[in-house]
Amino acid sequence: MEQIxxxxxxxAVLSERESELxxxxxxxxxxxxxxxxxxxxxxxxxxxxxxxxxxxRANHVTATDLSGEMIRVARHRSTGYPNIDYSxxxxxxxxxxxNRFDCIVMIATLHHLPAESVLEKLKQALTPEGVLILxxxxxxxxxxxxxxxxxxxxxxxxxxxxxxxxLWARREVRRAWAEHGxxxxxxxxxxxxxxxxxxxxxxxxxxxxxxxxTVVWRKQGAA
Numbered sequence: 001m002e003q004i005x006x007x008x009x010x011x012a013v014l015s016e017r018e019s020e021l022x023x024x025x026x027x028x029x030x031x032x033x034x035x036x037x038x039x040x041x042x043x044x045x046x047x048x049x050x051x052x053x054x055x056x057r058a059n060h061v062t063a064t065d066l067s068g069e070m071i072r073v074a075r076h077r078s079t080g081y082p083n084i085d086y087s088x089x090x091x092x093x094x095x096x097x098x099n100r101f102d103c104i105v106m107i108a109t110l111h112h113l114p115a116e117s118v119l120e121k122l123k124q125a126l127t128p129e130g131v132l133i134l135x136x137x138x139x140x141x142x143x144x145x146x147x148x149x150x151x152x153x154x155x156x157x158x159x160x161x162x163x164x165x166x167l168w169a170r171r172e173v174r175r176a177w178a179e180h181g182x183x184x185x186x187x188x189x190x191x192x193x194x195x196x197x198x199x200x201x202x203x204x205x206x207x208x209x210x211x212x213x214t215v216v217w218r219k220q221g222a223a
Contacts, residue, residue, distance in 0.1 A: 101125050
């Protein structure tokens with residue numbers, strides 16, 4: 001975790017002057033935010049891009065990240081959002097209140113963490129009927145899936161260009177992301193389904209074109 005923290009501190013500093021780039025699937029994820037939503041939690045919030053969208057739907061948002069530099073940038077960009085409370089920390093070491101949050105969101109963060117420990121902790125922190133939204137990277141497998149990369153790459157570049165006016169981030173930013181990701185491993189479709197069936201029974205799974213998946217799970221039972 002120490003190396004992950006250092007990587008994201010570096011990425012935050014290097015990308016601070018970059019145009020803010022929201023996630024391609026942010027509008028899709030926002031569909032699952034319950035209404036009303038009194039309290040929401042985002043784990044691994046980065047520079048707060050999705051956090052600020054979440055703050056428009058929830059009365060109060062708690063957002064946390066392992067990287068102090070990410071949180072610094074997030075606070076700077078969120079001065080107009082008084083209902084966001086940012087903090088630096090490791091979710092595995094945090095004392096999360098039981099039955100506290102109506103919604104918990106974790107974007108591109110689960111692959112850094114032990115699934116069983118973190119998911120059980122987040123499930124306990126949800127209110128009855130609360131919603132857990134997981135969105136993470138996906139490893140394509142099989143000939144057809146890998147062949148689809150011929151479509152995915154140009155689509156990804158075109159969408160970035162439309163949103164930022166540039167095909168690429170600055171070279172040093174790309175290099176920092178590449179160095180961070182060289183040791184990472186992402187789930188395959190069968191592994192995502194197995195994870196859902198083991199820890200989030202009854203949850204829905206959506207596989208997206210651009211190397212992403214989403215799992216949405218609603219907590220059942222009395223407080």
